[in-house]
Amino acid sequence: MPRSLFLLFLLSLCYCKCKGQIQVKLLSRTPTKPGDPVELECAIKDNSFSDSGVSWVHQGKDSGLRFIMFISSISRVTHASDVDKPRYGGSKGPGTYKLMVKSFQEKDQGEYYCIVIRNQMLHFSSGHQVFLPVPPTQPPTTKAASTTPITTTPVTTIGPETQSPANAHKTWLNCDLYIWAPLVGACLFLLVALVVTIITCQKTRRRRCKCRRPANANNGKVVSNR
Template identity: 40%
Template sequence: MDRPPALLLLLALGLCCPGIHGQSLEMKVRSPKDITQLRVGQRLELECQTDRNSGAFWIHQDKSGTLHFIVFISSVSQLTFSRDQRTSPRFEASKHNTVYLLVVKSFTPQDEGNYFCMMNFNQMLFFSPGQPAFLPVTTTVPAATTPGPTTPGPTTQCGITEKDSCQKTSDPDRRMQEDLEYFCLIFLWVPLAGLCLLLLQLLAITIVLCRRKAHHNPL
């Protein structure tokens, strides 16, 4: 959809020759069918309704904002597509009174964008409001993942041999009391064991001294 010299000439006329101020031209682009759910390969029909019979241009603005000339429909229903061709493999166009029709034969992602109708009247260019035509946005739903095996937390099982430890952990006051008793036993038995050891050493020394004395003083 290249811009032909005719379109460039009209743009130049619209910029250089603004024409008479205060003049207006009613233009409206619509689709006779619901295009809110366009599909690839669907036939798209657009109508440009005007109040003048002076010919109209169809222009496509793609998603990047670039304008592309599609076709010029003259007041006597003559068609001029891009590259000065009379037909197009992608588009159809026609005119009924002051309604200019455009058909996209098989809609593709390349055809997404806004469609405008443009007229040159009294050396002024008039653009219609754009008609958006887009394919529905497809959102991919992530595949459901099956949860892996969960590792159970540490559990405490109280058996016969673990009864005391379970009771200790379940009863803080009792555990504290048992700890105090344990420390008391330590402080009691450690000195007692030391005293017993000292007595054993003294007993051993006494036995040794008695034997030496008996050896030096025989009867």
């Protein structure tokens, strides 16, 4: 943050001249995932800037300018104090200054500039944006339908007119069994009750018949017909 404020202070004091003579381009392929290496090149077309050195600046999506490093004309690299030095490297070539991000992360996304300071003037390059691809939105997961076919057995009502003869015969046998079994039991019960009643009546009648005979007029004497 102090570096950003310092750079903004310099911008307010110095005249910034953007001539299009300083351009930034991406040498490596666009990063596809976190951890991919990224290499940027700052090409200076004006030979008068060749001995001035280059400062690399990064501007994030939601942040201000962040100073990364300064590469002198004799290939000396000076990192910013708040930069992870093992992840950033710099080098100088003929008319070019390179910035290497060895392991590109989400916080490294944004726009990169190189700045040349000459005659108390800031010369900005054209910016170059480097972003990770946006992951595709995944639809809500649904449980996969089972591939096993489900067979259903239709339920049919079989009436008397649609039953087979064998089934109809079994049905009538069951009906006869349910009807005649109670009737036979009731008849047997009545028959037993009738037999018991007859036997009981006969015993009662015999007991009533055991009585004295009435006496005749001759006091029991036999009258002779002589």
